[in-house]
Amino acid sequence: MGPVETPPRRAEELAVIGKPFPKVDAWAKVIGETRYADDLVLPRMAHARLLRAQHPHARIKAIDTSRAKALPGVLAVITGADFPPVKFGILPVSQDEEALSTEKVRYVGDAVAAVAAVDEETAERATELIEVEYEPLPPIMSIEEALAEGTVRIQEYGDGPNIHKLVSLEFGEVEEGFREADLIREDLFYFEGSNHLPMEQHAAVARWDPDGKLTLWSSTQTPHYVHRTLAKVLELPMSHVRVIATPVGGGFGGKSDPFSHELVVARLAQLTGRPVKCTLTREEVFYAHRGRHPVLMWVKTGVKRDGTIQAMHFRSILDGGAYGSYGVASTFYTGALQTVTYKVPRYKFEGCRVFTNKPPCGPKRGHGTPQPRYALEVHLDKIAEALGLDPAEMRRRQAVEPFSKTANHLTITTCGLEECIDQVVEASGWRAKHRQLPPGRGVGFAASSYITGAGLAIYWNEMPHTGVMVKIDRGGGVAAFCGSIDIGQGSDSVLACVVAEVLGILPEDIRVVTADTDLTPVDLGSYSSRVTLMMGNAAKEACEKLRGLLLDAAAKKLEVSPADLVARGRRVSVRDDPGRGMSFAEAAQLAEAAYGTLAAAGSYRPPKRGGKFKGAGVGPTPAYSYTACVAEVAVDPETGEVRPLEVWIAHDGGRAINPLLVEGQVEGSVYMGLGEALMEEQVFRKGLHKIPSMLEYKSPTTLETPEIRTILVETIDPEGPFGAKEAGQGPLLPLIPAIANAVYDAVGVRVDEVPITPEKILKGLDLKAKGQAPRVGPERFPLVGYPEPIRVESAFGQPADLGRP
Amino acid sequence: MRERLTLKVNGEEVQVLAPVHKTLLEVLREELGLTGTKHGCELGECGTCTVLLDGEPVLSCLLLPVECQGREILTVEGMAVAGRLHPLQETFAELGAAQCGYCTPGILLAAKALLETNPRPSREEIRAALAGNLCRCTGYTKILDAVELAAARQER
Numbered sequence: 026m027g028p029v030e031t032p033p034r035r036a037e038e039l040a041v042i043g044k045p046f047p048k049v050d051a052w053a054k055v056i057g058e059t060r061y062a063d064d065l066v067l068p069r070m071a072h073a074r075l076l077r078a079q080h081p082h083a084r085i086k087a088i089d090t091s092r093a094k095a096l097p098g099v100l101a102v103i104t105g106a107d108f109p110p111v112k113f114g115i116l117p118v119s120q121d122e123e124a125l126s127t128e129k130v131r132y133v134g135d136a137v138a139a140v141a142a143v144d145e146e147t148a149e150r151a152t153e154l155i156e157v158e159y160e161p162l163p164p165i166m167s168i169e170e171a172l173a174e175g176t177v178r179i180q181e182y183g184d185g186p187n188i189h190k191l192v193s194l195e196f197g198e199v200e201e202g203f204r205e206a207d208l209i210r211e212d213l214f215y216f217e218g219s220n221h222l223p224m225e226q227h228a229a230v231a232r233w234d235p236d237g238k239l240t241l242w243s244s245t246q247t248p249h250y251v252h253r254t255l256a257k258v259l260e261l262p263m264s265h266v267r268v269i270a271t272p273v274g275g276g277f278g279g280k281s282d283p284f285s286h287e288l289v290v291a292r293l294a295q296l297t298g299r300p301v302k303c304t305l306t307r308e309e310v311f312y313a314h315r316g317r318h319p320v321l322m323w324v325k326t327g328v329k330r331d332g333t334i335q336a337m338h339f340r341s342i343l344d345g346g347a348y349g350s351y352g353v354a355s356t357f358y359t360g361a362l363q364t365v366t367y368k369v370p371r372y373k374f375e376g377c378r379v380f381t382n383k384p385p386c387g388p389k390r391g392h393g394t395p396q397p398r399y400a401l402e403v404h405l406d407k408i409a410e411a412l413g414l415d416p417a418e419m420r421r422r423q424a425v426e427p428f429s430k431t432a433n434h435l436t437i438t439t440c441g442l443e444e445c446i447d448q449v450v451e452a453s454g455w456r457a458k459h460r461q462l463p464p465g466r467g468v469g470f471a472a473s474s475y476i477t478g479a480g481l482a483i484y485w486n487e488m489p490h491t492g493v494m495v496k497i498d499r500g501g502g503v504a505a506f507c508g509s510i511d512i513g514q515g516s517d518s519v520l521a522c523v524v525a526e527v528l529g530i531l532p533e534d535i536r537v538v539t540a541d542t543d544l545t546p547v548d549l550g551s552y553s554s555r556v557t558l559m560m561g562n563a564a565k566e567a568c569e570k571l572r573g574l575l576l577d578a579a580a581k582k583l584e585v586s587p588a589d590l591v592a593r594g595r596r597v598s599v600r601d602d603p604g605r606g607m608s609f610a611e612a613a614q615l616a617e618a619a620y621g622t623l624a625a626a627g628s629y630r631p632p633k634r635g636g637k638f639k640g641a642g643v644g645p646t647p648a649y650s651y652t653a654c655v656a657e658v659a660v661d662p663e664t665g666e667v668r669p670l671e672v673w674i675a676h677d678g679g680r681a682i683n684p685l686l687v688e689g690q691v692e693g694s695v696y697m698g699l700g701e702a703l704m705e706e707q708v709f710r711k712g713l714h715k716i717p718s719m720l721e722y723k724s725p726t727t728l729e730t731p732e733i734r735t736i737l738v739e740t741i742d743p744e745g746p747f748g749a750k751e752a753g754q755g756p757l758l759p760l761i762p763a764i765a766n767a768v769y770d771a772v773g774v775r776v777d778e779v780p781i782t783p784e785k786i787l788k789g790l791d792l793k794a795k796g797q798a799p800r801v802g803p804e805r806f807p808l809v810g811y812p813e814p815i816r817v818e819s820a821f822g823q824p825a826d827l828g829r830p
Numbered sequence: 831m832r833e834r835l836t837l838k839v840n841g842e843e844v845q846v847l848a849p850v851h852k853t854l855l856e857v858l859r860e861e862l863g864l865t866g867t868k869h870g871c872e873l874g875e876c877g878t879c880t881v882l883l884d885g886e887p888v889l890s891c892l893l894l895p896v897e898c899q900g901r902e903i904l905t906v907e908g909m910a911v912a913g914r915l916h917p918l919q920e921t922f923a924e925l926g927a928a929q930c931g932y933c934t935p936g937i938l939l940a941a942k943a944l945l946e947t948n949p950r951p952s953r954e955e956i957r958a959a960l961a962g963n964l965c966r967c968t969g970y971t972k973i974l975d976a977v978e979l980a981a982a983r984q985e986r
Contacts, residue, residue, distance in 0.1 A: 045926075047923045047924050047926070048923070048926060048928070050931070051922070051923035051924075051926070051928055051931075052923055053931075054922075054923070054928040054931030054934050055906075055915070055918075055919040055920075055922045055923050055928055055931075055934060055938065056866070056906065056907070056909070056910055056915070056919065057864075057865070057866020057867070057905070057906035057907050057935045058866070059931055060865070061868070061932065063865075063869075064859075064865035066863075221966075222966055223930070223932075223966060224868070224870045224876065224878055224930065224932040224933045224964065224965070224966055225868070225870070225930070225932045226869075226870070272930070272931070273930060274868070274930045274931070274932030275930045275932055275966050275967060276930075277966070306872070307870065307871040307872070307873070307875075512930060513929035513930025513931065513932075513967050514929065515926075515929070685925070685926040685972075686926060688926075688971075688972075689926045689929055689967070689968060689972055692968060692969035692971040692972065693929065693966075693967045693968055693969050694969075695969050696966075696968070696969030696970070697966070697969075718871065718873060718875060719870065719871045719873070719875035719876045719964070720871075720873070720875040724964060724966070726961045726962075726963075726964065727956075727957040727958075727960045727961050727963075727970045727973075727974070728957055728958070728961045730969055730970050730971075732971075733969055733971050735971075
């Protein structure tokens with residue numbers, strides 16, 4: 026393939042892209058017709074419940090299911106012994122999970138047995154009759170305990186007794202950079218973990234057919250990976266397993282792993298010969314988790330007097346919980362993207378993930394990057410203050426160069442960061458507000474960048490990351506098939522918009538068929554902000570093939586060259602003489618008569634552009650999005666309460682395929698960031714989850730969510746379909762540090778620990794009143810045996826290599 | 831123990847034989863097949879299961895159907911009349927106020943109750959009326975916009 030084609034620059038050349046069409050699934054959603062997993066009811070369907078451990082760490086000595094089996098209405102009771110002895114996990118390097126635990130339980134909520142019964146209540150009662158004999162083991166509940174404990178192990182693998190992963194990379198000589206710096210600053214930060222809190226609890230329904238075929242409907246963001254896991258754990262051929270992802274009622278990363286309940290309903294359906302459903306309770310969603318990792322961070326940066334960064338050294342320790350999940354990738358992500366926002370010529374990263382006896386952490390919106398972004402942006406705010414520079418202007422001057430490489434060998438294509446900064450500075454009135462608002466009021470600034478799809482699949486393979494098939498009916502109807510799953514972000518609508526644009530019809534003319542492993546080509550899933558770019562490129566390729574056939578057939582009839590024709594407004598007509606042409610349906614019939622059934626496929630695989638060192642797999646992407654944000658807050662010095670007043674956010678997500686949807690992603694990201702900044706935390710006491718309910722786990726309502734002013738900055742990226750990049754995750758990143766910096770502007774207190782609760786602010790105000798440093802946050806960074814770094818030459822400043830394999 | 835109940839749901843009288851301890855949420859979803867009403871916690875914390883009882887928003891996960899006999903129950907399936915969408919349903923679809931759509935039925939009904947007592951609410955009044963309904967996708971922005979637009983259209 027040669028260099029990528031430059032997409033049209035002017036929006037007026039496009040008929041559908043860039044227009045605020047309603048989502049294709051909006052109508053079903055507003056009449057209550059959308060069928061989520063728990064809405065499915067099959068004839069003779071049984072109901073399953075899981076028995077979950079009440080010990081954070083214990084050996085399973087014996088399980089007696091006889092009383093449960095004897096309960097009338099119970100159809101089957103299973104334990105780990107009823108599965109093949111096969112472990113699984115989302116990453117090939119962390120195959121450490123079991124459908125039901127056999128030897129040990131590793132957190133309160135770990136599943137040990139399951140029941141299928143005629144109804145949910147009977148199943149629940151039966152789980153209470155299962156007797157498990159445990160031998161309690163000492164629980165390990167914090168980063169410090171995990172690092173200190175040398176005898177008791179949670180897992181039997183990893184880079185230390187309770188260390189899952191250690192990473193150390195150095196790009197260029199950081200010490201040399203520090204020597205050249207005018208100012209060197211070191212800071213410590215802590216970011217507490219949080220749950221995704223999707224409104225829909227996870228649910229799955231399985232059906233086992235007598236011919237040995239399994240169908241699973243599930244609320245999942247990754248049907249392809251669930252497909253692989255079911256086949257592996259149940260030892261079935263993949264061709265006999267069908268996974269249908271139902272519309273997901275909120276994911277945010279929390280439905281990206283294969284889960285116990287999915288494997289359990291499948292096994293129970295095999296054993297009972299009946300369809301089986303399991304819907305988690307809200308409490309169980311907190312145990313299934315895979316949410317934001319708690320991360321302790323240390324950062325050291327050396328700068329020149331004008332704010333030019335000379336070198337940066339970043340250390341992280343992630344509290345991973347009891348299993349691997351995405352943790353190895355999460356660990357790399359806490360270090361990978363520091364270099365993508367600002368010019369960092371020399372960079373060193375040391376990362377560590379520990380196991381603890383808590384629900385496993387995984388990917389939540391921003392996957393591993395909101396924590397370091399919070400640390401970095403507050404750290405830079407402190408540096409700007411020390412240098413007497415405006416923090417927004419200082420960052421603007423440090424913005425990365427478009428089409429260049431970073432120290433850690435990441436390729437940047439378009440970058441709208443400077444424009445994003447200009448836009449929010451202007452819209453918010455930043456210059457007149459920063460350090461100038463009355464006491465108790467403040468503004469904070471932060472910026473960020475994020476990937477548009479991971480450059481590598483989760484398991485190593487050479488196949489495409491996504492595929493789209495398009496079929497044109499002789500009535501002019503179009504069906505598009507893709508394995509992508511709409512989790513509310515609007516991927517079905519993006520598919521319809523791209524197909525409509527290329528074929529010259531409207532989104533409403535298109536039937537989308539998605540997320541069914543039997544019917545649709547593989548798409549890796551709704552994670553890493555990959556779907557719009559990857560699926561969009563595949564859809565474009567498929568539709569361009571079909572459009573070629575339509576234009577050829579129409580050209581023969583009209584006796585013109587195909588190059589003179591355009592497909593637009595449900596017509597195929599001569600570009601300069603729109604009256605001369607035919608309807609889309611007529612062109613389709615001519616093409617079908619000439620070439621046979623009209624169907625085509627397209628696929629997409631990202632460019633291979635990472636570095637050549639071990640660990641280079643995390644961070645590369647076809648394109649990075651950029652965001653800048655100003656938040657204004659009021660802080661009550663009596664109560665310590667923070668009230669966000671208004672948020673201005675400018676996001677460079679490339680071309681907005683549908684601006685309505687892009688704005689929605691930005692607004693939702695702002696909201697979720699505010700929740701994490703101010704209140705959301707998944708915390709534990711004596712091995713127990715402290716707050717596994719929606720009442721006690723605080724999240725923002727309409728009353729805590731301020732007005733959000735969204736500005737879209739549309740760089741047209743050569744990698745994306747029509748120039749599109751991502752919007753679903755990046756805009757969350759700057760929110761949290763912008764709030765922290767605004768709190769400092771309002772009351773002069775640095776809260777270097779998220780969430781920024783009233784207690785922490787009051788503590789800071791108290792320190793300030795006593796004349797001590799008004800800072801609240803971690804005081805020390807424990808000793809970690811990071812290995813000698815892998816030393817790699819810095820690629821900073823090199824031009825981007827856009828060639829494709 | 832099952833009990834015979836007579837309920838009026840979306841204008842239609844229906845007879846149900848349901849266990850006495852089943853909540854209105856369970857009876858709507860499991861006995862009547864009205865799965866448009868969703869659940870997020872089943873503890874009265876999230877507002878997802880909101881339906882209208884004699885026009886008032888109530889949490890169907892906390893109500894027993896026996897208390898609802900002889901009263902008008904409205905679920906999302908009953909909002910459109912003779913195939914014509916309620917203005918709120920139209921504006922929620924047009925403005926992208928439903929992302930994952932899971933909280934949407936409850937929010938539509940809470941908003942409908944608001945517009946019936948206060949046809950031209952201020953943004954703050956809309957915020958107050960919807961404060962009991964969590965949405966994790968939208969940041970509420972497009973939801974507030976959609977309620978405002980529906981109110982403006984209804985007035986015309």
